[in-house]
Amino acid sequence: MKSKAIAHPIQGLIKYHGLKDPVLRLPYHDSISVCVEAMSTVTTVEFEDGPGDDVVTINGRLVTGPDLQRVRTVLGRLVEMFGREVHANVDSENSLVSGKGLGFSASGFAALGLAAAKALGLNLDYISLSEIVRLGAGSATRSLAGGFALWYADRKGRSYAKQIAAPGDLDLAMAIVPIWSMVKTDEAHKESVTSALFKARLRYVCRMVKTMKDAILKRDVPTVAQLAEEDTLNLHAITMTSRSHLVLWEPDTVEVIKEVQTLRSEGVPCWYSMDTGPSVFVNTSSDHIDAVVDRLESLGLPIVVSRVGAEAKTV
Numbered sequence: 001m002k003s004k005a006i007a008h009p010i011q012g013l014i015k016y017h018g019l020k021d022p023v024l025r026l027p028y029h030d031s032i033s034v035c036v037e038a039m040s041t042v043t044t045v046e047f048e049d050g051p052g053d054d055v056v057t058i059n060g061r062l063v064t065g066p067d068l069q070r071v072r073t074v075l076g077r078l079v080e081m082f083g084r085e086v087h088a089n090v091d092s093e094n095s096l097v098s099g100k101g102l103g104f105s106a107s108g109f110a111a112l113g114l115a116a117a118k119a120l121g122l123n124l125d126y127i128s129l130s131e132i133v134r135l136g137a138g139s140a141t142r143s144l145a146g147g148f149a150l151w152y153a154d155r156k157g158r159s160y161a162k163q164i165a166a167p168g169d170l171d172l173a174m175a176i177v178p179i180w181s182m183v184k185t186d187e188a189h190k191e192s193v194t195s196a197l198f199k200a201r202l203r204y205v206c207r208m209v210k211t212m213k214d215a216i217l218k219r220d221v222p223t224v225a226q227l228a229e230e231d232t233l234n235l236h237a238i239t240m241t242s243r244s245h246l247v248l249w250e251p252d253t254v255e256v257i258k259e260v261q262t263l264r265s266e267g268v269p270c271w272y273s274m275d276t277g278p279s280v281f282v283n284t285s286s287d288h289i290d291a292v293v294d295r296l297e298s299l300g301l302p303i304v305v306s307r308v309g310a311e312a313k314t315v
Contacts (some may be wrong), residue, residue, distance in 0.1 A: 001086070002046040005115035007143045008035040008309030009103030011174065012275045013228045014205060014212045015235050016138060016151065018192035025138040027153045028202055030209045032216070033103075033142040035149070035309030036174060037167065041104060042315065043092040043111035045119050047079075052087035058108070059097050074113050074136040082120045096304065099178025101248070101277015103143070109136030110143035110312040118314050130160035146311025148216050150209070165216050167308040172221050173289035175296055176304040179252045179278040188276040191242035201238055205231075225271035225283035232274045239276065250278040252301055263295055 016031035056063040056071050063071065075088050090112065094104050113133035117124050124132075126144075133140035141161035142149040148165040152158070192198055208231060215223040239246040253274070260272045260282055270284040270292050284292050289305060296303050 001119045001121070002044070003115045003119035004042065004044040004315040005111040005118070005312055006040050006042045006315050007107040007110035007114070007312035008037060008146065009039050009041070009107040010035055010139050010142050010149075011103060011228075011273060011281045012139070013148075013224065013273070014208050014231050015275055017201070017235050017238055017276070018189050018198065019138065020153075022190070025134050026159050027138055027151070029205045030153050031142075031151045032164075032209060032212050033139065033149055033151070034172065035143060035146050035167070035311075036103065036176065036306045037309035038304050038306030039102065039104070039107075039176075040095045040309075041092060041107035041111045043090065043108065043115050045112065045115040046089045047086040047119055048089070049084070049086055051085055054088045054090065056090040056092070058092045059094055070109075070136045071112065074109060074132060075116055077132050077135065078113070078116050078120055078122060081122055081124075088116070096178060098180055098302070099277075099279045100181040100183065101275045101279040102176070102178060103139060103275065105137040106139035106143035107312075109133045109140035112136065113140065114144065114312045114314060127158060127160045131158060134159060144312045147308060150213060163311065164213060167310050170216065170219050170221055170224070170308065171285045172224065172308055173284055173286045174306045175282040175284070175289060175292045176306060177252070177256050177280045177282070177296060177301050178304065179250050179280065181248060181250060181278045183246065183248055183277070188239050188246055188248065191244050191246055192238050194243035195238045195241040197238055197241055201234060204234065221283075221285050222269055225269075225273070228273040228283060229271040232272065235276070236274065248276060248278055253278045253280055255299055256280040256282070256296065256301070259295055259299060263292065268292065
């Protein structure tokens with residue numbers, strides 16, 4: 001029983017921050033993301049009959065501890081549905097191993113859940129699978145959906161993501177600058193609720209989700225990019241004012257932000273976006289992506305150029 005799946009990581013447009021239920025990974029509010037075509041996770045899952053330890057490797061590294069437990073949580077739910085004792089061998093490879101805050105936990109668990117479900121021959125409806133991959137990483141729901149996806153915090157008692165626009169619907173182009181950090185994303189989510197600004201964010205984000213969804217449905221790339229930049233600053237204000245005063249930006253992060261602002265002052269429509277990490281997404285349209293890349297390359301930093309990615313698929 002073996003299957004392989006591919007999924008694309010996500011850029012948060014209206015990001016989620018903080019978990020109301022860390023075990024079930026239920027967020028405080030709805031959020032919207034876009035999949036990144038140029039980056040991917042490919043995961044192979046093979047089940048063998050009988051008892052045994054699950055063996056998981058990611059990018060050639062044997063996984064142990066809390067990371068292994070997250071994988072077992074997703075596998076365990078699927079094996080329970082299968083109804084027979086089995087153990088798994090999992091091999092997962094990300095297309096990029098440098099950088100933090102690039103959404104690879106989302107693509108990793110989306111690919112894991114899809115491959116495992118197919119290997120076991122489970123005929124799951126999309127919402128049920130979305131809720132299962134969410135147990136590994138909340139944003140996996142959006143990576144599973146692909147394109148532009150809205151993750152519902154609570155829709156009739158269920159929390160899952162749904163694609164609201166396909167990859168080709170908007171002329172969005174991204175220049176991604178991967179930047180490394182040692183900060184764990186879960187740490188930032190845990191700390192978010194200690195910020196004095198967190199309740200204000202909950203009020204603000206409900207309006208922002210609706211505004212972002214409207215901009216996506218209108219195919220309005222500049223507004224989508226502007227809103228993502230605004231939400232970036234709001235999210236990082238939360239992390240910086242949390243109990244641990246987490247500053248996720250690195251010097252390279254600030255350099256990229258300043259360059260984007262300079263480009264914009266020169267008439268190039270581009271905007272920066274960051275999730276809970278130092279890596280920077282620069283959003284623009286296909287007409288202007290070359291100008292953005294040329295300027296960013298002058299900084300001597302690695303760049304990944306991408307369009308919008310599709311939903312997770314078996315290979």
